[in-house]
Amino acid sequence: MSPTTAQGTLVLIGGREQKDGERVILTEVARRAGPGTLVVATLASEEPDCQWRRYAKAFTELGVRRVEHLAIADREEALSPDITQIFDGATAVFFTGGDQLKIVAKLGGTSLLARMRELFEGGGLLAGTSAGAASMGEVMLVAQGPRENSHKVEGAFYMTRGLGLVSDLIIDQHFAQRARIHRLLGAVGENPGVLGIGIDEDTAVIVRPQESFQVIGSGAVYVVDGSGVTHTNVSETASRDTLRLFDVKLHVLDGHSGFDLNARRPFRDRASHSSDT
Amino acid sequence: MSPTTAQGTLVLIGGREQKDGERVILTEVARRAGPGTLVVATLASEEPDCQWRRYAKAFTELGVRRVEHLAIADREEALSPDITQIFDGATAVFFTGGDQLKIVAKLGGTSLLARMRELFEGGGLLAGTSAGAASMGEVMLVAQGPRENSHKVEGAFYMTRGLGLVSDLIIDQHFAQRARIHRLLGAVGENPGVLGIGIDEDTAVIVRPQESFQVIGSGAVYVVDGSGVTHTNVSETASRDTLRLFDVKLHVLDGHSGFDLNARRPFRDRASHSSDT
Numbered sequence: 368m369s370p371t372t373a374q375g376t377l378v379l380i381g382g383r384e385q386k387d388g389e390r391v392i393l394t395e396v397a398r399r400a401g402p403g404t405l406v407v408a409t410l411a412s413e414e415p416d417c418q419w420r421r422y423a424k425a426f427t428e429l430g431v432r433r434v435e436h437l438a439i440a441d442r443e444e445a446l447s448p449d450i451t452q453i454f455d456g457a458t459a460v461f462f463t464g465g466d467q468l469k470i471v472a473k474l475g476g477t478s479l480l481a482r483m484r485e486l487f488e489g490g491g492l493l494a495g496t497s498a499g500a501a502s503m504g505e506v507m508l509v510a511q512g513p514r515e516n517s518h519k520v521e522g523a524f525y526m527t528r529g530l531g532l533v534s535d536l537i538i539d540q541h542f543a544q545r546a547r548i549h550r551l552l553g554a555v556g557e558n559p560g561v562l563g564i565g566i567d568e569d570t571a572v573i574v575r576p577q578e579s580f581q582v583i584g585s586g587a588v589y590v591v592d593g594s595g596v597t598h599t600n601v602s603e604t605a606s607r608d609t610l611r612l613f614d615v616k617l618h619v620l621d622g623h624s625g626f627d628l629n630a631r632r633p634f635r636d637r638a639s640h641s642s643d644t
Numbered sequence: 645m646s647p648t649t650a651q652g653t654l655v656l657i658g659g660r661e662q663k664d665g666e667r668v669i670l671t672e673v674a675r676r677a678g679p680g681t682l683v684v685a686t687l688a689s690e691e692p693d694c695q696w697r698r699y700a701k702a703f704t705e706l707g708v709r710r711v712e713h714l715a716i717a718d719r720e721e722a723l724s725p726d727i728t729q730i731f732d733g734a735t736a737v738f739f740t741g742g743d744q745l746k747i748v749a750k751l752g753g754t755s756l757l758a759r760m761r762e763l764f765e766g767g768g769l770l771a772g773t774s775a776g777a778a779s780m781g782e783v784m785l786v787a788q789g790p791r792e793n794s795h796k797v798e799g800a801f802y803m804t805r806g807l808g809l810v811s812d813l814i815i816d817q818h819f820a821q822r823a824r825i826h827r828l829l830g831a832v833g834e835n836p837g838v839l840g841i842g843i844d845e846d847t848a849v850i851v852r853p854q855e856s857f858q859v860i861g862s863g864a865v866y867v868v869d870g871s872g873v874t875h876t877n878v879s880e881t882a883s884r885d886t887l888r889l890f891d892v893k894l895h896v897l898d899g900h901s902g903f904d905l906n907a908r909r910p911f912r913d914r915a916s917h918s919s920d921t
Contacts, residue, residue, distance in 0.1 A: 372654065387779055457657050492916075548825045551894055552894075556896075586886060587826075587887055587888075598912065600898065609863060609898035609899065611896060611897060611898040611899065611912075613895050615894040615896070616894075617829075617868075617892040618892070619887050620888060621886035621887065622886065622920075633891075634892065635888075
């Protein structure tokens with residue numbers, strides 16, 4: 368990353384990105400991490416050491432010179448004053464998957480999170496896969512209701528505060544694979560001002576906050592724009608009712624396209640994502 | 645049904661409608677069948693006798709006086725000249741679930757289908773659940789690709805000709821339950837002139853062709869309107885590419901809403917579906 372960049376970049380991955388072979392997404396993360404340390408944060412995982420070994424191997428193979436492990440078992444560890452030192456010399460953080468609630472419960476309100484935000488605002492890279500991606504929004508979707516009830520409005524209330532590293536976006540992951548259009552629609556119905564972003568597995572968005580994002584990887588990204596919604600029952604009915612939502616705009620993006628966050632318009636084949644570093 | 649009705653009504657059910665208890669949808673079918681014979685067509689099923697017994701019991705309990713079983717093992721039986729007699733005195737046909745390809749392979753181009761269309765055009769009721777609903781469009785979606793690949797354009801090509809009883813609609817069923825937004829989007833991308841209708845389980849649309857439909861049941865109905873699509877890669881790329889589709893309009897409807905097919909607009913709480921018989 369150029370040190371003159373006013374703000375950093377986010378790479379939000381839908382989960383299950385390729386770890387061998389072509390691995391387009393991890394290659395892009397490694398390239399953008401640049402010459403500094405890449406910190407692998409396993410806060411969401413039940414098996415942090417296993418995750419750490421897999422990603423350390425992959426990033427090392429992809430040319431990252433220094434990879435460090437941020438392993439935090441509980442909030443007490445997150446509050447330890449020494450722990451922020453791991454970010455000295457760091458240019459990038461990569462959050463692994465697991466449970467996004469664990470990330471936020473450990474990091475929320477800590478000086479460790481403040482240090483991470485500082486790194487990001489100084490032009491650093493924050494990347495996350497699956498839960499690691501979902502945790503970065505101001506609000507996040509934390510649990511899927513039983514699939515039989517996924518059309519119920521109550522699904523929309525499985526939301527809680529995220530890390531707030533990117534505003535006005537709700538990120539959902541494993542999108543096509545776990546039938547999540549309904550819960551994302553419910554979340555957008557709740558607040559049509561936010562943009563819903565559903566990311567398939569092995570697919571990522573590279574976000575320049577307040578500007579645009581570009582899609583990479585093998586799957587699709589679904590953009591749910593509720594700004595034109597003319598009617599919904601989200602606020603007026605009991606939470607067990609079925610969702611009603613008129614006039615949502617939906618875009619399906621592949622790796623040859625992206626989205627202008629200010630104009631709220633999709634675009635094709637812009638080269639900006641590979642020329643800005 | 646009033647004998648002066650210019651055309652019949654369709655009831656398209658997303659599958660797994662309640663067969664005991666409140667059973668809103670089957671009650672509506674029974675009511676609309678009126679005093680004539682209701683023919684239960686088990687053409688899609690591997691277990692036609694079992695299906696027949698379940699529905700005969702339910703419809704009899706719901707007040708239908710005469711219920712007949714249209715069981716057709718193969719096309720030879722469908723071509724038998726005597727078989728059309730089952731429709732003498734019939735006011736309604738109910739297609740059970742199973743495999744929609746079986747329905748079309750047995751019925752396509754037969755005088756039995758012509759007789760059924762006659763009944764419908766004379767004001768009769770055609771109802772179908774799951775495969776029975778999907779078979780009624782001009783084109784139908786016949787098989788889901790592996791879920792891992794459901795964002796691929798190739799999914800859009802799992803289409804074949806249906807019975808053509810309702811034009812300009814593509815019907816998909818078990819919608820929320822089987823993660824089918826992607827294949828429906830692919831189908832609409834292929835021909836943005838058709839309207840995609842995704843129906844959840846235990847949910848139905850009551851269609852007055854070329855006019856409107858009303859939603860009943862416990863789930864949601866997703867309307868995918870591609871008429872405003874500004875760009876897609878469906879026709880320009882190899883079939884293994886990921887779908888790209890900009891500016892789809894999406895509506896989520898519950899049982900207190902419906903859709904005007906001419907204006908292509910959703911509406912709330914119109915009483916037309918219960919006052920037109």
